[in-house]
Amino acid sequence: MLSNxxxxxxxxxxxxxxxxxxxGLAPEGRVAxxxxxxxIIKRLWxxxxxxxxxxxxxxxxxxxxxxxxxxPLPPIWFGGHAEAALRRAVELGDGYIGAGSTPMxxxxxxxxxxxxxFPKAKRLYLALGDNLPRLREWFGAFYxxxxxxxxxxxxxxxxxxxxQIARLKDAGVNHVLLNPVFDEETQMERLxxxxxxxx
Numbered sequence: 001m002l003s004n005x006x007x008x009x010x011x012x013x014x015x016x017x018x019x020x021x022x023x024g025l026a027p028e029g030r031v032a033x034x035x036x037x038x039x040i041i042k043r044l045w046x047x048x049x050x051x052x053x054x055x056x057x058x059x060x061x062x063x064x065x066x067x068x069x070x071x072p073l074p075p076i077w078f079g080g081h082a083e084a085a086l087r088r089a090v091e092l093g094d095g096y097i098g099a100g101s102t103p104m105x106x107x108x109x110x111x112x113x114x115x116x117x118f119p120k121a122k123r124l125y126l127a128l129g130d131n132l133p134r135l136r137e138w139f140g141a142f143y144x145x146x147x148x149x150x151x152x153x154x155x156x157x158x159x160x161x162x163x164q165i166a167r168l169k170d171a172g173v174n175h176v177l178l179n180p181v182f183d184e185e186t187q188m189e190r191l192x193x194x195x196x197x198x199x
Contacts (some may be wrong), residue, residue: 005069010097011038012079013088029055031084038076038092045073077121081106086113095119100179101143103152104164108171121175122168127155127182128190138181153181158194165195 013034017027025033033056040057043050044064052059068074077097078089089096096114098107100123111120127135135153140146149155154164165176180187 001066001069007074009074009076010079011076042073090118097121099123100125101152116172120173122173123177123179125153125179125181126161127180128187134182162195
């Protein structure tokens with residue numbers, strides 16, 4: 001409602017189960033729970049009242065209002081890197097987005113498992129310029145792994161960044177989420193002026 005129907009819902013199973021006990025959950029059956037909860041979400045978005053006696057949830061004539069602007073429901077895009085996650089994206093979703101922490105070459109191999117016309121996206125951690133120390137500092141603070149800067153980030157000249165975006169476009173990627181990791185406002189202005197026009 002707030003976006004007037006521009007919402008894309010992102011879902012994913014996640015790699016870690018370390019927080020499950022906080023919520024009273026066990027790791028066993030997490031894929032089945034994920035599938036059941038996704039089915040519940042879709043039903044709440046499209047039905048007046050939902051009744052379900054599931055393996056993990058029990059709903060008795062539960063309404064959800066307001067309904068989404070998008071009909072029948074907002075697009076659901078899946079994240080994940082495992083082969084099973086890619087299969088779930090095609091089976092249950094409307095698109096697939098690769099994580100910023102996934103190296104470009106790994107992502108390009110992953111999406112070969114998807115149907116050619118299935119919508120695809122990629123988050124790019126990036127920085128215009130040659131400031132590798134700041135990139136390493138950010139990855140160290142955010143992921144605890146400064147070395148990820150060299151493994152997953154795209155940085156350098158506007159042409160180099162445009163070339164990397166072009167690689168994604170040539171591989172059939174429909175959307176690229178540009179994610180500067182420092183000096184965000186300045187970087188976005190430079191991206192819009194120097195990169196987007198040439199990508």
